[in-house]
Amino acid sequence: xxxxxxxxxxxxxxxxxxxxxYPILAxxxxxxxxxxxxxxxxxxxxxxxxxxxxxxxxxxxxxxxxHTLDFCPGEGVDFTGDVSALPFEEASYDIVLSTQVLEHVxxxxxxxxxxxxxxxxxxxxxxxxxxxxxxxxxxxNYFNFTHYGLTLLFEKAGLQVVKKEAQGGHFTQLAFxxxxxxxxxxxxxxxxxxxxxxxLAAKVLFGFVTxxxxxLLDRFDTKRLNTQxxxxxxxxx
Numbered sequence: 001x002x003x004x005x006x007x008x009x010x011x012x013x014x015x016x017x018x019x020x021x022y023p024i025l026a027x028x029x030x031x032x033x034x035x036x037x038x039x040x041x042x043x044x045x046x047x048x049x050x051x052x053x054x055x056x057x058x059x060x061x062x063x064x065x066x067h068t069l070d071f072c073p074g075e076g077v078d079f080t081g082d083v084s085a086l087p088f089e090e091a092s093y094d095i096v097l098s099t100q101v102l103e104h105v106x107x108x109x110x111x112x113x114x115x116x117x118x119x120x121x122x123x124x125x126x127x128x129x130x131x132x133x134x135x136x137x138x139x140x141n142y143f144n145f146t147h148y149g150l151t152l153l154f155e156k157a158g159l160q161v162v163k164k165e166a167q168g169g170h171f172t173q174l175a176f177x178x179x180x181x182x183x184x185x186x187x188x189x190x191x192x193x194x195x196x197x198x199x200l201a202a203k204v205l206f207g208f209v210t211x212x213x214x215x216l217l218d219r220f221d222t223k224r225l226n227t228q229x230x231x232x233x234x235x236x237x
Contacts, residue, residue: 017211019176020228021054023167024099024128027231028055031163032097032126038063040094045069045083045115046101050076064095084110091120100229102129104140112157119236125159130229132173134180147230159234167229169221175214176228178206 016022036042036059047053047068053076059066069079069086081087083098084107096115105111115125129150135141145153147164154161182202185195 017208017215019168019172019179019211019215023165023172023228024231025054027128027165027167028097028099028126029058031231031233032095032124033058033062035124036062036064036095040064041092042066042095042097043069043086043088043093043118044097044099045086046071046098046104047077049074067093084114086114086118088118090117091123092118094120094123096123096125098125098127098129100128100130102127102145103133103143104137106142108143108145109153109156112153112159116157116159116234116236121236123236124162125154125234125236126232127234128167128229128231131167131227133228145230147232150230150232154232154234159236161232161234163231163233165231166224166227167231168227169218169224170226171214171218171221173226173228175206175211175218178210178214181206 015025033055040062042059042064044053044059044066047070049070049072050056053068056066056068056076067078068076069081069083070077071080071082073080079087083101084105096119098111098115102108102111112127115127119125127150130144131146133144147166151161151164182199185199185202188195190198
């Protein structure tokens with residue numbers, strides 16, 4: 001689906017309006033990348049292929065050594081493997097990243113324990129995952145998580161939770177759901193004479209016009225009960 005924002009908005013504005021991605025990118029940029037130093041070993045567990053490795057350049061710019069692992073081989077994937085059985089020795093990495101992966105694994109506890117195992121003592125795990133998300137990457141979409149469940153997984157893996165952060169509140173979640181309407185319109189069976197103008201209207205209305213005020217409203221939702229997902233920072237004692 002062609003993004004109108006990508007065509008007409010400055011890159012920084014377009015990125016901010018990607019309400020499903022921006023909270024994750026901002027979290028990694030703010031919490032993880034400033035901790036990276038030259039020579040540190042960083043593992044991106046479930047990295048995806050090169051086009052999905054949005055922050056690769058920023059990570060490498062720190063001087064850290066980045067290793068990527070994904071279930072599927074491809075460009076930009078250093079190691080092909082299962083995040084529930086990482087092919088690395090214990091205490092191999094200073095930092096482990098796992099962004100939007102945990103919902104796609106069959107045994108989340110085992111995966112968290114594996115990421116804790118390969119961390120050095122004092123190392124950091126930065127993990128993000130949905131609480132509310134449309135089904136995607138079928139049929140490998142098994143779970144959504146509350147912060148209570150994630151805290152339990154971290155603690156059972158022997159990790160101390162340093163920070164838990166919602167990926168926006170109710171109004172960010174609403175902005176995402178409205179924008180998702182355009183994807184549904186694109187795949188529905190309505191005649192083109194109906195679908196095309198509705199799709200264009202949805203992109204303009206839900207992709208920008210309503211999204212901006214909803215993002216402004218979101219700052220007043222302090223409870224964060226209805227969120228897209230969670231960003232967690234844990235450390236290994």
